[in-house]
Each structure stands twice: as C-alpha cells, then as structure tokens.
C-alpha cells in the first residue's frame with residue numbers, strides 16, 4: 001500500500017553507513033517511522049527531503065508492516081545555517097513534544113500546523129523565544145486533551161479578578177477567596193491569565209499574533225513548562241538540554 005502525505009522530519013537515526021530511519025509528523029497519519037534506503041548519500045534523491053527538520057511531501061510504501069520512503073520532495077527546510085544552539089535545541093524540543101503527544105495512525109493536521117508555524121517563527125525570529133515556547137507547550141497540551149480550565153474560579157465562578165491561583169496538577173484556577181492550598185500553584189495576574197486564555201481558546205490564525213511585556217515571556221514559559229511536566233509525568237531530554245544552555 002502506498003500513501004502520500006506532507007510531513008516534518010522530527011527525528012533521524014542513522015542506520016549503517018548509508019540509510020536513515022526517520023520519524024515523521026505527518027498531516028494525515030500522525031507520527032510515523034519510515035526507512036529511507038541510501039538517504040545518507042549526498043547524491044541520493046532523498047537526501048534533503050529526509051534530513052532533520054525538513055518539511056517534505058512523502059510517498060511511503062508499507063512493506064511487511066514497515067514504511068519505506070519511495071519519494072521525499074522537499075518543500076522547506078527548517079534547519080537554517082546560522083541558527084544558534086538555543087534555537088536548534090528549542091526546535092528539537094518541539095519535535096520531541098510532537099513525537100510524544102501527537103497521535104499515531106490518524107490525522108494530525110493541527111499538530112503539524114502548530115509545529116510548522118512554530119519552526120517558522122524560530123527561523124525568522126518572529127517571536128520572543130520564551131514566549132514561543134510557552135505558546136507551543138500550552139497549545140500542544142490542549143490539542144492532546146490536557147486543556148486547563150481557565151474560564152473562571154473552579155469554586156465560585158468568578159472570572160474577573162486581579163489575581164488567580166493556577167493549580168498545576170488539576171489545571172484549574174481559584175480566586176483568593178476560594179483557594180485553600182497554595183502548594184503547586186502559580187499566581188496569575190491579569191496579563192498572565194489573558195495570555196494563557198489566548199493561547200488555549202483563540203483561533204489558530206491568531207495564535208502567534210499577540211504581545212505581552214518581554215519580562216512576562218519567561219514567567220509564562222516557566223508556568224507552562226511546570227504544567228506540562230505535571231500533566232505528562234515525563235522528563236524530556238531536549239528540554240533539559242535547552243534549559244542547560246540558557
């Protein structure tokens with residue numbers, strides 16, 4: 001069986017001297033692993049299309065339960081010469097999150113759009129890095145069923161206060177009157193809460209077009225990261241590396 005789909009190469013494993021085992025975030029079939037014979041040879045017609053961070057149109061053939069690359073025509077490479085190490089490691093982190101959180105064997109168009117747009121923002125320095133990290137983390141969590149409820153206080157329904165407490169474990173907010181345990185919570189002022197509401201609830205077209213004061217990007221990124229780690233109960237080696245070089 002042959003399938004044709006657009007995809008980003010999110011991981012590359014070398015196999016021997018010539019071949020690659022690539023992991024793809026595809027538009028139509030979720031996360032897919034595929035074997036690309038001779039793709040490491042510079043002269044291979046798959047060389048560019050199967051490289052890390054390439055966005056390509058793939059023709060894949062399933063042979064005995066394994067996908068094999070039959071064609072890979074490059075649309076765009078997000079591996080830009082001149083990107084600094086923190087940009088590349090942020091891209092790797094986004095790819096690892098996509099690998100863990102995107103579905104298998106079903107359409108993952110929204111995951112692909114999120115990754116494509118985020119990679120574009122990194123390559124073109126369209127957004128503060130910390131803010132972009134927060135946007136990606138919170139939106140991909142929402143796509144995967146970990147949407148926090150930020151509409152109103154979980155107890156009394158109040159939605160318009162200067163301060164709310166965000167519970168990392170439960171993904172809910174409480175107002176000052178209702179909060180009984182401030183452990184594992186972050187304080188959200190109006191700026192932080194409206195940024196998080198925007199990231200979760202806005203139409204995709206507006207996702208990257210908002211601004212908050214620069215010092216807020218880092219604060220927001222720390223909150224979304226803690227929420228992500230709490231919800232997924234995983235460690236991400238690419239995140240540890242990204243944080244180690246900041």
Ligand SMILES: [Zn+2]
Nearest residue numbers: 153156175178
């Ligand atoms: Zn309340």
